[in-house]
Amino acid sequence: MSAWGRAVLLVALVLTAVAVGGTAGFVHRTRVEVVGVTVPVGMAAALGGVLGLVLLARRWGRSRLAVAVVAGAVAVPVLVLGQLRAEGDLVVAEDVWGLTLLGGMALVLTAGLVVPITAYHGDAPPPRPSPVPDAEAPP
Numbered sequence: 001m002s003a004w005g006r007a008v009l010l011v012a013l014v015l016t017a018v019a020v021g022g023t024a025g026f027v028h029r030t031r032v033e034v035v036g037v038t039v040p041v042g043m044a045a046a047l048g049g050v051l052g053l054v055l056l057a058r059r060w061g062r063s064r065l066a067v068a069v070v071a072g073a074v075a076v077p078v079l080v081l082g083q084l085r086a087e088g089d090l091v092v093a094e095d096v097w098g099l100t101l102l103g104g105m106a107l108v109l110t111a112g113l114v115v116p117i118t119a120y121h122g123d124a125p126p127p128r129p130s131p132v133p134d135a136e137a138p139p
Contacts, residue, residue: 054112
């Protein structure tokens, strides 16, 4: 893929990241009761969306800079929604759900940045290890 193609994909990922971050702020409290057990489907969807964006940024961007740009784009709306408005309300509160969202996003985004990106991207076979010289062979 050309550099222009990657740039267009990165812009699309950034716009999607802003939408995912804003949506995550609103849906992270959604819970469904299944057979008497409360399942946090909103939190799973929010963190799953962030994980998907990080994986796409790693795959298409092929650099940590692309992941960092997407991480910033997904974090800004959530942090803005966590600020107290003049009316006295906020979307991402400082409670167990809000802190789980912030901590989970921080964990996913940090892991996306720190885990090494390998050279193998599916375009070519993975590199083979070099043969180790035999200790018994003459030099």
